[in-house]
Amino acid sequence: MGTRWYQSLSLRLLLMFWALLFAVASSGYVLGLWFSKPAEPTPVPEDVYNSLTPLLSDSATFQSLSPGRLLAGNYRVAATVAPTGPERLQLDATLATRHQRLLIRQLEAESAQQLPVSNFMLLGPFRQGDASILLTRPLNDAERQQQVLSEQQAQEAQTLALLIGSGLIAILLGVWLVRPLRQLTYAMRDIARGGDVPDLKRLPQRNDELGELARAMHTTAHDLTVSRDAQRRLLSDVSHELRSPLARMQVALMLSHDEDEQANNPHVAQLNRDLDRLGAIIERILSLSRLENGLVHLSTTELDTRELAEQLVADLTYVDAGHGSRVKVLPEAPARGDWPVIYSDAELLRLVLENLVRNALQYSGGPVELSCQRQDHEYIIAIRDHGEGVPKEQLKKLFMPFFRGDPSRHHKAGVGLGLALSLRAAKVLGGSVEARNHPDGGLEVCVKLPVEEPTESD
């Protein structure tokens, strides 16, 4: 199902931005009005009043005054109200266009006031009987400065308010847009980590493109879970079908020969060995395929890598004393910091190391040394043997399943999956495995593991 045009994210974004612009502009306008409110009127100073009164005391003069006329000095008539007549109220035409209401309000005041208006001072009303007039004069320097200053303040306040207001709205808008994206990212990580269908909250119910993406993600996660389950079932079935006949063969072999023959007949011994080998191959193929298909659940704990290495050597010694005694964990006196305590999956790390050490034991006759060092953001565990090494062009191929460097040693060797398993397991742990020929001879395989930083989520 597609997104209808009126539900689309682009339309919503357009509307949001438009609303944002509108909100900012209108708040600017309102602020402008607020700050440009005229100053409060003050009573006309006494000296001005006294100097003007004589001019206005004569009723003939008073009545002859008309708006626009210069009265005396800078004083100009702005409005007149005659006691009688068809046009009682007369206003200066130029002033009336912008300040009509102001003039009328001032005419109704009880006593004479003065009020700065844009670039002039409005004075009045001066009354004689029922007639009254308003005067204007240009602002003097001090007053003009005062006017400019207050305008400037108003502008600054306005700018600041607009900045804060628009910033807040932009943050809201960002959160509105980014929150679902972050939810989607977390969900995606969840899926990648092999989790089941992720919790997308109310996202899939949205009607826009984000909702569509969330629904697509939900479906994908569901499909992945289903196919992962199918894979798991297949693995388990294949495993069962291969192992059951092997189990029968092993029991049948034991039944068909008595104990002496078991021990002395080379053919029986060969059969036993090959049965073990087949079992091992199946085991490893299944492990490899579990690792490759992300079917392994990591259980991360705090683990001491030196202890793990030493336990591994102890186990190898238990299985085969001759083998075990060839493996050394270096340095022999434990020092602080060389073998770290890390957060990792103990079994998987053990699987990595065990296969590498077994491989080293198998392909070389001499001692095998395990050491560890920290380099930048990695721990490097090195397994070094003292054999002949491997031709340079084959170093990378070592980690391919069933690859064997030297075909003539086919029979002595393991099943050819150990190194592939190590590599895969190391990758699941977030690390890598590389092989190189040591400058002083022998093969050195390095396991690189990330230094575990505190994880960002869960």
Place this chain on the structure above:
Amino acid sequence: MSKLLLVDDDAELSAMLEQILTKEGYQLTLAADGEIGLRRALSGSYDLILLDVMLPGIDGFQLLQHLRQQARSTPVIMLTARGDDDDRVAGLELGADDYLPKPFNPKELLARIKALLRRTPNTSVTPELIDYAGFFINPVDNEVRVDETPLDLTPTEFDILRTLVQAAGHVVSKNQLSVAALGRQLAPFDRSLDVHISNIRKKIAVDPERIQTVRGRGYRLLKLA
């Protein structure tokens, strides 16, 4: 003569195992599917049960679950051809005593059977009562109490706890516990002991962490403050 029950739908394998086990002096009864197996197991007259996981009808896990719900503590060895680590642990968590992945060496199976039968309740080595840190054990009646509350443990869990109580707060290594409870050395990659310990912890209602894990060394009992 010990009586064993083998629940496995692989008729050919069962027949061969019967020969081997009979030759070793065990009396073996076969059950080819889960329902028959459960009925026979619940009759309770067996010393040990060998249980396959993949069975027609109810599977091995379900059978084990029913069995343990009926408070039958007959020792159980799981035989699994699936061999998934998760499967192995699942069996132990449901109360199996040990597991053996198929294919197995029949000698290994015989060794495990012997180890589990050796320490059946009436052949207990230390007849005297022992108690430490609120744990009270009567080896004769197979009775366990924690802070006066009786615990219902499987024989393997019982042996593990008894070994820990006997050590009276000293660390017991995983290998010692494995030998004492499962009759064998701790093998690489073997998680069965850890699962048994976690099962015991689950059964101890008050402060299960009294069984303390000493990293890299083993387990010990903690005295309550």
